[in-house]
Amino acid sequence: PLRIAVFASGSGSNFQAIADAVHAGKLDARIELLVCDRPQAQVVRRAEAAGVPVHTFRPKDYPSREAYEQEILGLLKSKQVGLVVLAGYMRILTHVLVNAYWGRMMNIHPSLLPSFPGLHAVRQALDHGVKITGITVHLVDGGLDSGPILAQRALEIRPDDTEETLSARIHPMEHELLPWVIQQIADGSMDLERYMNLKPKDGIKS
Ligand code: GAR
Numbered sequence: 068p069l070r071i072a073v074f075a076s077g078s079g080s081n082f083q084a085i086a087d088a089v090h091a092g093k094l095d096a097r098i099e100l101l102v103c104d105r106p107q108a109q110v111v112r113r114a115e116a117a118g119v120p121v122h123t124f125r126p127k128d129y130p131s132r133e134a135y136e137q138e139i140l141g142l143l144k145s146k147q148v149g150l151v152v153l154a155g156y157m158r159i160l161t162h163v164l165v166n167a168y169w170g171r172m173m174n175i176h177p178s179l180l181p182s183f184p185g186l187h188a189v190r191q192a193l194d195h196g197v198k199i200t201g202i203t204v205h206l207v208d209g210g211l212d213s214g215p216i217l218a219q220r221a222l223e224i225r226p227d228d229t230e231e232t233l234s235a236r237i238h239p240m241e242h243e244l245l246p247w248v249i250q251q252i253a254d255g256s257m258d259l260e261r262y263m264n265l266k267p268k269d270g271i272k273s
Contacts, residue, residue, distance in 0.1 A: 069096040069253040072148045073119075074156035075103055079110025081154035081175060084242035085249065086117040094246050095253045099146040102139055104158055120146075126158070136163040143168070150252060153207060154245060157186070165209050170262045172207040175245050177237050179203060179219055184212035189237060190230045198224055200233070202241050204248045206262055215262050218248050 075082050082101065088094035101114035106123040114121045122142055129135040140163060143151065151164070153174040164172070178188040180203040183195070192200040201221035208214040220240050224233060251257035 069150055069249070070099050070146065070148050071096050071150045071152055071249065072100040072102060072143055072146070073098055074151065074153045075101065075108070075110040076105050076157040077108055077110060077155050079108065079113045079155065080238060081241055081245055082110050083113050083117075085152065085154065085246050086113070086119065088246035088250070090117075094250045096150075096249055099148050100142060102142075102156075104156070110155075132158075132161045133163050136161055140164060140167055150249070151207075152245070152249065159211060160207060160209070162209065165207060169208075170206060170259050173204055173217060173248070174207050174212065174214070175241055176203045176205070176212045177234070177241065179221060180205060180212055180216060187230075188212075189234050192224065193228065193230060193233060200224055200237075202237060202244060204244060206259070217257065218244060220244055 073082050073085060085094065086098060089096055089098060098119045101110065101119050101121045103111050103121065103123045104126055106125065111121055111123060122139065124135050124138070126132070126135060149171060151168050151172040153172065176184070176188060178192055179201040182197070183191040199221050201219055203216055204218045205216045206214040222236060222240065248257065252259060
């Protein structure tokens with residue numbers, strides 16, 4: 068199985084979807100590690116319940132972002148992690164992890180990128196008045212929710228939608244798409260090799 072690490076900061080419903088897909092035999096992967104920058108986050112309890120090793124840290128305990136990322140990189144290497152999945156990890160990565168895992172690190176984001184990167188993407192879409200939004204899985208480069216797009220799904224915004232009702236339709240889409248993309252990589256039907264020699268900003272045409 069593909070050895071993966073999941074990074075998350077909050078509730079971890081996407082972590083749960085991955086763990087459930089592995090457990091159900093729908094995803095040929097092993098979650099070697101959960102990395103979490105908020106020790107109190109619900110995702111930590113989810114990982115413990117799923118029997119997944121956890122690494123939590125407090126960024127302020129380190130002199131720099133590079134310092135805590137070096138520690139994480141050591142763990143990823145020791146566990147021979149082949150794919151890193153950012154699932155609600157609310158920090159920008161430095162060159163330490165981006166370069167080490169370039170082409171082998173993905174993120175899920177609740178908008179149709181490149182629209183509405185950053186925090187509160189669902190609210191941003193509502194505030195802008197777009198009629199269609201969606202979700203994106205993309206490779207991670209050094210930017211904010213940027214990097215080559217691997218997969219997207221769209222949905223319509225209803226006139227009476229609120230951040231809450233729209234998020235309630237977006238989340239289940241994420242929970243389906245993210246394990247699906249990982250499985251595509253695990254079984255070789257999505258080939259990340261072709262992204263490896265591109266620079267992050269080149270963009271990928273499929
Ligand atoms: C998800 O909606 C994910 O797309 C988003 O955070 C949420 C985490 O939910 N990520 C971003 O906004 C990244 N910029 P979860 O903790 O329940 O999986």
